[in-house]
Amino acid sequence: ELRRQLHLRLGLPMDRPLLRVANALAFVVEADLFGDKKLRK
Known part of the structure; x- marks a missing residue:
């Protein structure tokens, strides 16, 4: 259902799966020594 939406x-066409979990990028937010959050790929 999520893929269809x-x-x-x-x-995008519905006849083939163009969006896959394997193609997803993971973005991680971590805190540095000063407690500031930064985005890491």
């Missing part, structure tokens, strides 16, 4: 929102 994303395909519709992005205008």
